[in-house]
Amino acid sequence: MDSQTFFRKLGVILALFLLIISIGVPLLLIFWQSIYPEQHLDWLAPIRTIAGHELSGILLQSIWLGVCVVAGSTLFALPLAWIMAKTRLGEHRWVDVILMIPFMTPPYIGSMGWILFMQKGGYLQQWLPGAARWSESFFSFGGMVLIMSLHLFPFLYLLLRDALIRIGGNLEEAGAVHGAGAGYRFRKIILPLLLSSYGMGAMLVFVKTIAEFGTPATFGRRIGYYVMTSEIHKYISSWPIDFGKATSLASVLLSVCLVMWYMQSTVSRRFTYRLVGGKGQRSKRYSLRGSKGAVSALYIGLLLILSVGIPYFSVIAASLMKLRGAGLSIDNLTLDHYKELLSWGSVSLKALGNSLGLSLAASTVAVVLGTGFALTIGKSQGRMQRVIDLFSLLPNTVPGIVMVVGLILFWNAPWMPVTLYNTYGMVVLTYVVLFLPYTVQYVKASFTQIDGTLFQAGQVFGGGPLLILRRILLPLIMPGMLAGWIMTFTIASRELVGSLLILPPSMQTSATYIFAQFEQGQVSLGMAMAVVSVGMTVVLLLMVEAMNSKRKWNAS
Template identity: 85%
Template sequence: MRSGFKESPGIFRNIGIILALFLLIVGIVVPLLMIFWQSISTEQGLDLLGPIRTIAGHELSGVLMHTIWLGVCVVAGTTLLALPLAWIMSKTRLGQHRWIDVVLMIPFMTPPYIGSMGWILFMQRGGYLQQWLPGSVAVSDAFFGFGGMALIMCLHLFPFLYLLLRDAIIRIGGNLEEAGAVHGASSSYRFRKIMLPLLLSSYGMGAMLIFVKTIAEFGTPATFGRRIGYYVMTSEIHKYISSWPIDFGKATSLASVLMSVCLVMWYMQSVMSRRFTYRLVGGKGQRSKRYALRGFAGVAAIAYLALLLVFSVGIPYFSIIAASLMKLRGAGLAWDNLTLEHYQELLSWGSVSLKALWNSLGLSLAASTIAVVLGSGFALVIGKSQRRTQRFVDLFSLLPNTVPGIVMVVGLVLFWNSPWLPVTLYNTYGIVVLTYVVLFLPYTVQYVKSNFTQIDGALFQAAQVFGGNPWLIARRILLPLIIPGMLAGWIMTFTISVRELVGSLLILPPSMQTSATYIFAQFEQGQASLGMAMAVVSVGMTVILLLIVEALKTNRKWNAS
């Protein structure tokens, strides 16, 4: 019987697919095609092999391999960090402390270049570590290499994979594990044969997005990577766009190659998702088994969580806060060298910095709300991706994560500033919100799709048998089950939009600043203390907003289990 709500190929689903394709083609595909056109257009005509010749002819193949190797290492590192943490927070009583989830989101809310600067200030010669431990010179020197760069990016990105794996483990529940235990399976055997196969779909999705995010990252390579001489594709693209002589054709050629790599990763993830996706949410209630923390296992779990918090939040934010309080950076850590003057200047009424902060919050709230509405609709249209049109919607919704943000933004500027358009958004607040929505739409789509594909169609069939119309089924069954994914997507979009730098630098109207561009400008002008103070204030306000959202989730009992 195929007449369920999810599988119904009625007119509403067809209209939804057509509308989704139209919005994605206009908002994403056409700007990217304009970028591709620039990469193959030459004075002599079209050169379809131009991007490959650019890589081979300018000795950039090594940079491409550096980029891919960095992505592989960061995926491996985030897996080692996120998988044990997801098990601890979903299977032990530590998961009842919701504030831990908010704290664990702080690294992802922090602008990558700010986190990198925090680590640089802490580990450099004469830095905070050596001021405490003068004999740590060897540790500091060893940190400034590829391993240190990969570690910084892992500590920045692991919360994303952690949230996906934690929610997937919660949806699995404890019934399957208990059944395995009844039949004599050991805990390690149950983990390998029950948990891991059921986690592969969510893990493949998270690993693919982390890989793409890593190779498209600009902030960490621009700060830490430049210091150690490790160059990746994004830093080369930025060099060709921002440094004279500007070579936009070469930059877009590099972006085309980078997009091809990411599309291959997307295809591998989609194959894994179709093969290892299981229906885990049905009509029966599920009880998630939680283990007591006793003895060595309890000490190890708490120690792991504490060390992770120290390295991901404690060290970088100690450096950030210390730098924001210093009168003179050269005077070092001393009580008489601390001051609150930077915060007073930052939050003074009518100041440029306060206006920049409010601009960031307003633009991010608008973008995250629009993105969660559009992303949820796209995820429902995609469904199980059985039809070719659904797979096109899935592919187009992921495209913003397959190219560097700076290239996507340039494509949007080219398109929305075209003279043949009847209405242009360029140089308005609308282009800023549109840019944030386009760049971060994939997060909502993937979160909601992850929840939606694991809902058993029998729930919708049962509702139809008892006379439920499609609107009632959507409101009483579908919406409550996908709300956790919608909230996760909204939070992710908001936190990233607040600290978005590259897009803001290129599309903000004149005389308008956001917190990210203000921080960047302060570093360029040598006012690092003001920039660090803005970082502390903006992240602090974001954490408060997340605490409010978590409180609402707890009160309404919006939980996928």
């Protein structure tokens, strides 16, 4: 065995070991803790725990919420995808840019914005005093479904839009030649071809809904609608702490998500069609004239207002108000909350600094580990590489709160030689584990596009492994590494559920600060922190985009 093969196998073993320790073992501990209560094995213990403590209703509420949010997201995404893919309105690419804003907005911030807008004496009632009846109707299960659907429908929209673009116009024209009407063609041609993409999008929306903590913790608690994630958080964070119930709920929630992944993969295998081939094709475009065009434009505008306009207006307005009771007026606006927020030595500035420091450390560690895993996986289809790929994607499949519970069980175990729980290292480790898949996927996508002849050319001209790594490989995968670093930094800086559970005592981040201020009634300070946090994310993304544009210009 030559040295290159030896180091390659050593890298595979090391990568697999790290992934099993950081991801596999914590998840196994959740199942073990749930089926081994009171020092004896009981495979049905999670089911008995849920049924015996009347928690089965919480499970059904979570599943029903997921189903309703999938339906709501479909109602928003499907018409929009058809309009943007099949009409001239799709040429307005700025709509897609604006629809990316919900991706950058933490769900709890959007939920808080809607609460401020619709609550008694809120912004809507200040404009329309007769809207009190709407406010009462909004604070219900239907309002919760609306908020979560408006946050998650872009996932489904992007998948459906791309699928519609790939459907060639010749298929619809063939149906029209044989006398099929527009409705029949849509039902018999378009919908079957969309089923695979829709299954993927619906599954993502469902899993993200039942795994969501921010909206149930803010809006759901207000209307008395509790779900699995809020109950898991309650049993871990409130005295008396009950890890038995928490792990039982976590194992059941994990099982539901895995079943959904299996169902989606089955649907995709059965209803996947080859739509792109060597023969050229074009997507059929419809002209919207008169009332149809006006209705379509109105639909897009209304959707942008509901998903972006109202939440952000509420958040920014709340951050600028002197007195909440004085209402919206020019003389009631102030920047004092931002001055207090950013004053030297304040609790809020320390929280912001903690978020930046922890996110910087986590994103740096994640990009190093993720790059190593991605290069280990490479273009190989070996069994070990597929296992590494599976484990690296697992945190994206598992609800975040379940992963956090597993990490707490593992790193707080009495038999561990080193206990990371209640340390800064635990926070960084949690962020790395939760967001590692982003770096792995971005770097893997960049690496798989590199032709192997480039490395062979480097070897022919006498380049050693380090020179090839430094002069050929790293420059080519650097965009993927940068994208993974940015994604990890952005999401980690506003992560809520993990921060609430594993932060050391008396330590806060920007996310926990926003959550605490909103719960304690200091809404203006919390919303000012939200504006600063999201603003920093937007500035960072714009800077990176400018750097990429400059690099492309220099390359051309």
